[in-house]
Amino acid sequence: MTNTIRIIPRLDIKGPNLVKGIHLEGLRVLGKPEEFAKHYYEQGADELMYMDVVASLYGRNSLFDIISRTAKELFIPLTVGGGLRTIDDIKNVLRAGADKVSLNTAAIKDPQIIRQASLKFGCSTIVVTIEVIRQSDGSYLAFTDNGREDTGVEAISWARQAEELGAGEIVLTSVDREGTGTGFDIELIKKITDAVSVPVIAHGGAGKPGHIASAIKDGGASAVAVASTLHYGYAATRTAGNQTEGNTEFLKSGRTFSKIEPHSIREIKEYLVNNEIDTRIADYTF
Amino acid sequence: MQDLKIVILDYGLGNLFSVQHVCKHLGYETLVSHDRKDLADADAVILPGVGAFRDAADSMHERGLVSPLKDFISSGKPFMGVCLGMQLLFSESEEFGSSEGLNIIEGSIKKFPSVGEAGNKIRVPQIGWNRIKETEKGVKWKDSPLHSIEEGSYMYFVHSYYAKPANEACILSVTEYEGLNYCSSVKQDNVFAMQFHPEKSAEHGIGIYRNWLKEISTDR
Numbered sequence: 001m002t003n004t005i006r007i008i009p010r011l012d013i014k015g016p017n018l019v020k021g022i023h024l025e026g027l028r029v030l031g032k033p034e035e036f037a038k039h040y041y042e043q044g045a046d047e048l049m050y051m052d053v054v055a056s057l058y059g060r061n062s063l064f065d066i067i068s069r070t071a072k073e074l075f076i077p078l079t080v081g082g083g084l085r086t087i088d089d090i091k092n093v094l095r096a097g098a099d100k101v102s103l104n105t106a107a108i109k110d111p112q113i114i115r116q117a118s119l120k121f122g123c124s125t126i127v128v129t130i131e132v133i134r135q136s137d138g139s140y141l142a143f144t145d146n147g148r149e150d151t152g153v154e155a156i157s158w159a160r161q162a163e164e165l166g167a168g169e170i171v172l173t174s175v176d177r178e179g180t181g182t183g184f185d186i187e188l189i190k191k192i193t194d195a196v197s198v199p200v201i202a203h204g205g206a207g208k209p210g211h212i213a214s215a216i217k218d219g220g221a222s223a224v225a226v227a228s229t230l231h232y233g234y235a236a237t238r239t240a241g242n243q244t245e246g247n248t249e250f251l252k253s254g255r256t257f258s259k260i261e262p263h264s265i266r267e268i269k270e271y272l273v274n275n276e277i278d279t280r281i282a283d284y285t286f
Numbered sequence: 287m288q289d290l291k292i293v294i295l296d297y298g299l300g301n302l303f304s305v306q307h308v309c310k311h312l313g314y315e316t317l318v319s320h321d322r323k324d325l326a327d328a329d330a331v332i333l334p335g336v337g338a339f340r341d342a343a344d345s346m347h348e349r350g351l352v353s354p355l356k357d358f359i360s361s362g363k364p365f366m367g368v369c370l371g372m373q374l375l376f377s378e379s380e381e382f383g384s385s386e387g388l389n390i391i392e393g394s395i396k397k398f399p400s401v402g403e404a405g406n407k408i409r410v411p412q413i414g415w416n417r418i419k420e421t422e423k424g425v426k427w428k429d430s431p432l433h434s435i436e437e438g439s440y441m442y443f444v445h446s447y448y449a450k451p452a453n454e455a456c457i458l459s460v461t462e463y464e465g466l467n468y469c470s471s472v473k474q475d476n477v478f479a480m481q482f483h484p485e486k487s488a489e490h491g492i493g494i495y496r497n498w499l500k501e502i503s504t505d506r
């Protein structure tokens with residue numbers, strides 16, 4: 001029975017730059033998002049996800065430029081999130097060329113925005129991102145603002161509510177695992193995929209292809225969002241010479257993470273297919 | 287200058303610009319319009335769409351686009367429907383009770399069940415890539431804009447409802463999702479429509495647009 005798994009490169013964007021942190025913090029500049037996105041498209045990425053990590057209400061022009069250029073050149077779906085507060089914010093991002101938007105803080109503050117947005121733009125356009133931190137008693141709480149603000153909202157019931165309000169998909173971020181390469185929180189993924197019937201995109205913890213296979217087979221994820229594994233793989237093939245803004249020390253140092261194996265999309269997908277997971281391997285080359 | 291007037295019909299729903307981007311990428315200018323006059327003198331029409339059937343049907347009625355669009359299609363000029371733009375061609379949908387469609391193709395729009403025949407959980411909407419296949423009784427791909435596409439190619443789908451044509455002869459491709467086989471594209475005379483989004487299906491999807499645009503340019 002077919003249920004084809006998606007591999008979605010997630011690009012965290014700060015101003016004009018692609019950045020990457022650990023636990024959503026300590027951002028390092030890796031390069032220009034469009035260049036990475038184009039490479040991933042050519043490698044057979046199933047979708048792209050852009051997250052504006054600064055999420056300020058003002059000065060979003062560079063983000064709109066990045067979205068618009070991506071939509072004109074890369075013909076796969078693009079999800080954009082980060083700091084979208086109102087129906088107008090959503091409309092503007094869709095107009096710029098995004099196919100879907102992801103909501104977190106705004107949805108927790110006022111869950112009705114999910115219903116309004118899904119009625120206006122179609123439920124498959126509205127993705128709800130849940131950033132989760134596991135508590136010492138084993139419970140899971142939803143956080144906002146890149147894992148900084150405790151909302152007191154329990155993650156599993158929130159996922160159910162988001163689905164009822166019309167979310168077409170859920171992006172599930174384990175803040176504990178994000179950027180660490182130590183593997184996904186499988187228990188969390190399983191709890192959420194059991195609780196809802198919309199697709200769940202697992203995010204946070206991929207350090208090697210085996211982790212991704214486990215999020216799918218053991219966790220029941222329909223898609224996996226991958227950042228570090230792909231970015232470090234591609235960044236290593238380039239030079240930091242043209243990067244002048246932001247925290248570029250990491251790029252210049254040439255260091256890598258011992259826990260994160262750099263892999264291309266094609267390598268990840270070949271691993272999945274060899275492990276009997278159905279996924280699309282691009283049969284075209286550029 | 288291209289002398290072909292290609293109209294992308296804007297009825298207030300759906301990502302029209304992604305369709306326009308692909309056409310432009312292939313060297314074709316298009317006009318996004320909700321004006322009946324543009325429908326009347328169009329050489330070809332694309333009907334895109336994302337969202338709910340009833341909203342779309344209501345919006346087309348409110349904008350007075352239903353009979354101009356039916357007139358256009360019966361003129362025999364090339365028409366392409368995408369996603370909701372395919373579903374709207376059918377007689378009726380079971381979404382939110384029964385809603386009336388354009389009734390160009392006999393059949394109905396049904397919701398994916400939440401549980402499959404094998405007792406398996408079916409996640410709805412289906413969001414992602416899935417394979418398209420030719421059928422024995424349906425239209426052959428060599429006679430369609432899919433002529434360059436390999437059997438079993440992946441296309442990008444986003445939908446909770448699927449089309450069930452009354453007559454299998456119009457089926458161009460089928461797709462299987464969680465054990466359920468359904469019609470994923472149709473071709474009937476001048477009407478060509480797909481449940482998947484070719485404009486989001488990378489190189490193969492662009493190939494479908496290329497084939498269709500080439501066909502409509504040389505047929506004139």
